Amino acid sequence: MEHAPLLTMRNITKTFPGVLANDDVSFDVHAGEVHTLLGENGAGKSTLMKILFGLYQPDSGEIRLRGEVASITSPTSAIEQRVGMVHQHFMLVPTLTVAENVALGLPSNRGFRTDLDAVSERILEISEQYGLSVDPSIEIWKLSVGERQRVEIIKALYRDAELLVLDEPTAVLTPQEVDDLFIILRQMTANGTGIIFISHKLHEVLELSDRITVLRNGKVTGDTTPSETNRQQLAEMMVGREVKLAPDKPHVDLGLARLQLRDVSVKGDRGTMAVDGVSLDVHAGEIVGIAGVSGNGQRELAETIAGLRPAESGSSVTIDDADLTKAGPARTRAAGLAYVPEERMKDGAVGEFEVSENLLLINHGDPKFRRGPLFDFAKIREHCQRLVDQFSVKTPSLETPTSSLSGGNIQKLIMARELDSRPSVILAAQPTRGVDIGAAEYIHSELIEQRNVGVAILMISEDLDEVLGLADRIAVMFEGRIVTVIDREAATREALGLAMAGG
Amino acid sequence: MKAKRMLKLFAVLFAMTLTAAACGSGDSTSTTTSECGSDLAVAAGESVTDLSVALVAPSAKDDVAFTQSMVDSLTRLGIEPQITDGTFVVEEAAAAIRGYAEDGIDIIVAHGTQYGGSLAEIAPDFPETSFIWGTSADNQGIANVFAYYPEADQGGYVNGLIAASIAGADGIGVVGPVEAGDAVAYIEGFTLGAEAGGSSTSIVYTNSFSDVALATTTAEAHAANGVAVLTGTSQSAVGAVNVATANDLPWFGTQSNTEAWSSDLTVASQVYHWDVVLADMIEKIEGGTLGGEAMALTLENGGLVMEFNGCYDLDSSVKSDAEAAIADIIAGEIVTK
Amino acid sequence: MSQFFTVSVLVATLATAIKFAVPYLLAALGETIGQRSGVLNLGVDGTMLLGAFGGYYTVIQTGSHLQGILVGLGIGLAVGIVYAYVTVFLHAQQGISGIGIFLFGLGFSDLLFQELVGTPKPIRPLPTLDKLPGVGRIFEPLVDIDIVGPLLFDHNLMTYMAFLLVPATTWLLMKTTFGMNVRAVGENPQAADSLGVSVAKTRFIAILIGSSLAGIAGATLSLQLAIFQHNLTNGIGFIAVALVYFGAWRPRWVMAGALLYGLVTATRIRWQSLDIIPQGASDIAAMAPAIITILALVLLASRVRGPAALTRPFSRH
CATH class of the missing domain: 3.40.50.300 (P-loop containing nucleotide triphosphate hydrolases)
Known part of the structure; x- marks a missing residue:
């Protein structure tokens, strides 16, 4: 009999009010392979991974780890069952050192007192094994984004993770850092770690993956390998139309x-x-x-x-x-000038504002939106609805808080606002x-x-x-x-x- | 024996002078001496009026200082007022004053200089109500407001004179609160008295009526500088009295009798007997005059009383010098400000 | 004027500063721990008042200073449980909850005082080291040493405890797993949570420690002054909160802030009592502690960042 896969997720279904986030999704990972989960924002990747990490419970379906049915009720229980996760937004405490971040949440050898020397020693061992060079005594805020990611990986390895989820790990990296990351990940798979790689950068996916599963609208729409496919095909599986x-x-x-x-x-x-x-x-x-x-x-x-x-x-x-x-x-x-800033949630839009308010952010003083001293809300609605339609911003309503939209939709919203001013x-x-x-x-x-x-x-x-x-x-x-x-x-x-x- | 008889004679003469000087204010006396170990509780007098009375005051009704002196005075007049105390916040006091006026209380005692502004707004709205307000030397020209104030410099002078005889060249430490009102009057009178007696004062204002920690630190500083006597005023003075006790330094009080705090180290206290002016005011109110003037507490009218502590062994010549000074102040021969 | 800047004046000023700083330091160290965990407690002053009354009343009843301090601690703990429950589990807004604790403490301590004691009645103040029964004679000769004696050996036990708590707090925050958790939940609770650190439990305990120290600070104040009165603290608790910012959430800088505040106050009082500061300048001198604190805050605030999650309630989603 063949070795049981490291992870098997079978027939996972998860609904939120009004949304079918995962619809009968099956997915597995073997030791020593990189299995990519590909899909647009809202396709259900994050939900599936949150189920794996114990943050959500599925409505139906089962999870097996190393062939055994597993119950994962919390991040802690995921970690105990040797599942590690590198979140897209790093889960690091900037003012703590590398060693402290790694040791956080783990019992110390010395009881109440921390034992950071022992932790540092172990970190250096792991660093050496995987080429993850980092100084354990340095505070996180002094590190580059790439280095911070290494700390996240070390955190998982320190906890003996056999299965590591990397959520959009290349989104914030420079090309050189991406190359370095891939070397590290290959080293890890060579040592038998199973990796779930989440990305939508197609050439990276093709470069790194052993297998690729594509999700769209909560369903699996493709299951393939890099040798059987190409960028064009993957993009079409993701989007569901010609791209x-x-x-x-x-x-x-x-x-x-x-x-x-x-x-x-x-x-x-x-x-x-x-x-x-x-x-x-x-x-x-x-x-x-x-x-x-x-x-x-x-x-x-x-x-x-x-x-x-x-x-x-x-x-x-x-x-x-x-x-x-x-x-x-x-x-x-x-x-x-029309300006689409780099930090869209910091400089481009106000997260707590409604979609319509952000659309009006730069020209709310325009007389055409006024009736006397007051806003003409009918006109504003009409204007915002036109922008939302024209730039196909996917939002439940004009009153939705902007921060609850996906990154792509927020960016489309900003583009809509900026380009509407007919810039030179x-x-x-x-x-x-x-x-x-x-x-x-x-x-x-x-x-x-x-x-x-x-x-x-x-x-x-x-x-x-x-x-x-x-x-x-x-x-x-x-x-x-x-x-x-x-x-x-x-x-x-x-x-x-x-x-x-x-x- | 001769000396003693002389003293007795002097005392009788002195009492007669006082009675004469007090002209009309009845049984007022400007000095008392407590019996050592006696209870200081004020006995309720026979009620002077059937009118209803309310009191609004900034600190606690038993602060052994400003507010308690008023409560005690009303008690002596046989009045049991409704009380709202602890209203350091003027807005709260104003609400209480207006509330009592709306309830139809006849006489409202607003016991705090800081309430003057509120009173100027409230009093004209209730022309049938009489407001008694202090300390202030000016009734703001409002027909239904009486004002009262202590000539605190008078007792201050007497305290300073006695203190000088104890302290001599070592000097006297003064723990002042905020440089205003009767505190300044007391301290300035005290300094004049001390200088007349050949000593000197070191004065520190803490800039707070209520900060006990600062008053304590200030008294400690004085004690460390080697002063032989301490005095102070406001409810924060309790901290300074503790320091006096800890360092075995004689203490002089004002506003209320501070013997309760210091046992036998309080030499004398200038006590405000607001009842003297209150009695006058109530009489006028019953006669239909609801206000219109300011009345002073003085040694002469018995509103200021020097209370000597029977537990403190004060040299009798010092005491008689003090009594002579009181007579001179009443006679206008000693100027205390 | 002859005493102008003599050694004894300077030593006396410093000794006063040290004593004066003690309640501020105790309360501020407690608040430091709480704030490091991400919880601002503006109720320190109210907790201190309750602790001050509790300590004072206990000494009136039992005559035991130790019991007075322990009662202060107990009261701080009890208030802490309420505050922690409201802010950590009910996710109440921290600023207004703290003001609530302050107002409760201010009013309730006064009510208890009126009902149980009435007129302020002095108690025996906390004994200095050389007056301690039993061990006092060891220290007695030390007090008489020039300069060092009055500076270091003429204080009560609580003074030594407050200053020993400075390295102890640093040790707790920097060298223990609990302290590491405190710093983590104050900075990035999501990260701590993802590693199985209970944000609620960590914050709960941090608040209890902080509030207990506030209770002890209050009891120390009333036992040091040997009296209780309406609003005895006069805002010490609020200044303690400011000192935490002043000290950039580091115990030894908080200590420096408390000492600076004490020194400025002691200098003003001492020097005014010696006429080094003229009477006319007393108003300006009285403002000095506040002005210096504000200046320091303004200068430091731009340089140091506090715990990132300070005042932010944590919930998972």
Whole structure:
């Protein structure tokens, strides 16, 4: 008889009021394999994993671990049964050290007193075994995102996890960090760990997985392996219709330079120069992509263009020849800038606000929404409903709190609001980060449409596929400077990767 | 023997002078001496009026200071008022005052300078009610408001004079609360008296009427500086009295008799007998005059009484000097402010 | 003026500061533990008042200071159970619940005082080290040592306990599993919960410790002053809460804050009593502790971040 799989989830069904989140889902993982769970936001991946981790109980169906029926009632019982989870939003305490985070919740050898030396020793052993280099005595807040993820993995391994769930682990990583992560994961499967990998970045899924299960609307719609499939097929299984992964870009004649940056220098939060003498033109009818590993000044540059961060003297930012170097966000917007910020929940939308309130965030003062001194709610409804329909924002109602929408839908909402102002320049930072394929496809096509009608678009992205797919010209940022600007036709992934690393 | 007879004669003369000086205020006396070990509880007098009386006061009714002195005074007049105490918050006091007025109480005693503003709003709404308010030397020109205030500097001077005889060059520590009202009057009078007696005062205002910890710390500072006598005022003074006890330093009180706190270390207390002016006011109210003037408590009218502690062995010559000073103050020969 | 800045004046000022700081320090250390777990307790002052009355009344009845302090602790514990239940299990808003505890403490301590005692009646103050029965004579010669004596050996037992609690609190927070859990639930309760740390239990215990210390602080105050009175604390509990922010949630900085506050107050009183500070400046001098505390808060607040989950109730979904 063949070895029983490490995990078998059989005929799992879970309903929430009004939603069938998991509909008769079966799924298994063998020791030593990476089994990918692929699906758009809301497809049921998170629900399935929360059931596995004891946060939800299924309505029906059974879970077996190593062939035995398992009852998982809480995260603690999941951990005890050697199931580990690396959450998309890290479950780390920033002010505690690596060792303290790892030791949290576990009994100490010394009873009431912590025994962090022993914990550190064990961490170093694990680090060495899997190439997860990290200093156990350092506080989490001092670590990069990639390092924090390593701590999460160490936490699971420290608890002897045999089955590890990684929820969108690459969403926040740079390409180099993704490569490092994959090396670590392969090392783990070689040692017999079973891994559930949740992602919607198709080339990563194809690169890493042994098997792939696709979910859509709570149901399994595909069960395949990388050798049997390709990106196009996977995308269609996820979305349930034909998908254009590489958007069509018709030729457009370049117009005048609408956004002009001259010698822009900006100080970062720590007072050091984050942007150092950047000069760049973005013309009507083109998308300029800024590629680079995050933390090389992209965020500060975007904030300066949007009027949110003061530039050093000698800098110049103009839109359609209007000098906006010292203008605040209101004047910059009035001059024709639409801004899709990187941190959409922090800078782009107010989570507690209703959908309609966020749609009206930048133009609630517009006289067309007023009747006398009061809001004209009928007009507002009509306006918001039109935006929601036009940009296919999936929301139960206009009154739904924005924070309860998925990332992709929040991003569509922000795009709807920003593009409705008929901008002359669009500044889009990480427009599809953490957004599912359907929404990303939509956002990309919308950006190209804007380009086609003569809007100048500056897109900042760490996703090389996105930059290569959309941009007409590509600028690479490294340590606050633009190190190279290449036409799309001349650009290769390798050359860009090299430039991003400062080479 | 001769000296004793002389003293007796002097005392009789002194009492006669007082009686004469008090002209009309009946049986007032400006000094008393408690019997050591006696109960300090105030006995209820015969009731002077059938009118209903209410009292609104900032601190607790048994604070051994400002509020208790008023409760005791009403008791002496045979009045059992309805009481709302602990109203440091003026808005609460104002609500209580208005409430009593609406209930048809005839006389409302608003025992706190800080209630003046509220009273100016409330009193005109109830022209049939008489309001008695203090301490203030001015009735705000309202027809149905009587004001009262103690000339606290007078007893302060007497206390200071006696204290100087004990302290001499070592000096006297003064624990003041907030630099205002009768506290300032007392302390300034005390300082004049102390200087007249050849000593000096060190004055610290804690800036709080109620902060016992600060009063304690202040008294400790004085004690550490080597003063020989302590005095102080306000309900926070209880902290300073404790320090006096701990360091075996004589204490001088004001407002109420502080013997309860310090047993035999209180030498003398200037006690406010509001009943003297209250009796006058009530008489006028019964005669149909509901207010319109301010009345002072003085040694002369018996509103201020120097209460000597029978348990403290005060040199008799010092005591007679003090009594002479009282007579001089009443006669206007000593100016205490 | 001859005494201007002599060594003995400075020593006396420092010694006063140390004594004055004790109730502040005890209450602030307790609040530090609570806040580290993510729970703000604005009821410290009310808890102190109840503890102060309980301690005072116990000493009146039994004459035992030790029992007085223990009663203060017990009262703090009882109030803590109520506050913890309301904020941790009922998820009540912490700010307003704390104000409720304060108002209850203010009113109820006064009511009990009126009913059970009436007129303020002094008790024996807490004895200093050299007056302790039995062991006092060991310390008696030490008190007379120049400078060191009055500074270090002329205090009561609670002073030593308060200052020993500073390293003890640090140890509890930094070196024990409980302390690690406290810091974790105050910073990221979701993370702690995902690892099986009970957020509710951890916060509950942290609040109980904090509230007990507030009760002890109150009893120490009334036994130190040897009296009880309406609103005896005069806002010490609120200043203790401010000191936690001042001290950036670290026990030794909280101690520094309490000592600074005590020193500024002691300096004002001592120096005014010696006429080093002129009488006319007394109003300004009286504001000094508050001003210095506010300045420190403003300067520090921009640099140090408190527990991220402070005042945020935790529930799983």
